[in-house]
Amino acid sequence: MLELPRQMLLPVRGWLARYATGIGLFLVGFFVRYFSDHVFPPGFPFLTFFPAVIVATLLAGRGPGIVCAILSGLAAWYWFMAPLHTFTLDAQTATALGFFAVVTAFDIYLIDALVSRQRQLEENEQRMTRMAETQRLLFMELQHRVANNLASIAAMLRLKRRQILASPESAPDLLDRAEARIEMMGRVHRQLYAPSAQEIPVADHIRKAVEQTRDLAAARQVRVNLHIAPARLETNRLLTLILLISELLTNSFKHAFADQSDPVVTLTLEHIDPLRLRLTVADNGCGLPDETKPSPKDGLGQMIIRGFVAQLGGTMTSQSLPASDAGGLSTVIEFAES
Structure with a gap:
């Protein structure tokens, strides 16, 4: 089908202006035909009305085009x-009017279809432009995040190297944890930067990340209860939140349940107010060995957690839970939603 120039795509807007245009073009066609009647041979009553109907439909739309066609037919x-100045209907007049009606109806239908197609093309073009801009921003964000994560990995490996030099027998465990962290980063990157990721709720992203963390930590025996309120987080902040959750869960899986027969971790994400969120990760394990210091064995994990909290611009508190509440450790992090 023919593609119309954009400036011809229904330039007349508004109900009153559109129908005024249709009536105005009918009047133009009528007066041109009336004052030129002496130059036309007999038998051309619709000659100036056809272009009036076409232009009215093109400029103002189907409705004004129909109004222009009806007024034009009656005027002609x-x-x-003949006979002039009457509405006498004979076979010849009926045939002429029928021909005019068929031709103008076809013209209106064809122009309306062209305009509709042009509108769809423009809408598709705008949608593709928005998608391209979104992909560009996501790519730039991904580059930035990859660079940051590579720097984090490099810093983590330097710390691991120091720990291995200080305690060579701990090398296998330290390298296993480093490998698990790097693999988790890769999984979360693939999950959040997939083309369909923008349509997936935050709660579903977190659930998937929790399952991946359990798999990487070989902690399928640990029951994880999730209570996640609806939230809106940009991809960059959501990535940081998921990596933070993964690190908190990994600490619980690895260090909290040495003698626990029914290990449970409860993860809650809730709104404090319309602009802030609270993340709580609580387990029923052994709690902190010292109420004021993290375990030296998990010093790197605590450093990574504090780094993620800082990236979110949040605050963190950790405390052991009383035995009456099943014991364990509770970590609470508060941060802005955007």
Whole structure:
């Protein structure tokens, strides 16, 4: 089908202006036909009305085009078809009016279809432009995040190297944890930067990340209860939140349940107010060995957690839970939603 120039795509807007345009073009066609009647041979009553209907439909739309066609047919019948100045209907007049009706109806339908197609093309073009801009921003964000994560990995490996030099027998465990962290980063990157990721709720992203963390930590025996309120987080902040959750869960899986027969971790994400969120990760394990210091064995994990909290611009508190509440450790992090 023919593609219309954009400046011809229904330039007349508004109900009153559109129908005024249709009536105005009918009047133009009528007066041109009326004052030029002496130059036209007999038998051309609709000559100036056809372009009036076409232009009215093109500029103002289907409705004004139909109004212009009806007024044009009536005017041609009364003023330019014998007997003049009457609405007498005979076979010849009916045939002429029928021909005019069929031609103008076809013109209106064709132009309306062209305009509709042009509108769809423009909408598709705008949608593709928005998608391209979104992909560009996601790519730039991904580059930035990859660079940051590579720097984090490099810093983590330097710390691991120091720990291995200080305690060579701990090398296998330290390298296993480093490998698990790097693999988790890769999984979360693939999950959040997939083309369909923008349509997936935050709660579903977190659930998937929790399952991946359990798999990497070989902690399928640990029951994880999730209570996640609806939230809106940009991809960059959501990535940081998921990596933070993964690190908190990994600490619980690895260090909290040495003698626990029914290990449970409860993860809650809730709104404090319309602009802030609270993340709580609580387990029923052994709690902190010291109420004021993290375990030296998990010093790197605590450093990574504090780094993620800082990236979110949040605050963190950790405390052991009383035995009456099943014991364990509770970590609470508060941060802005955007």
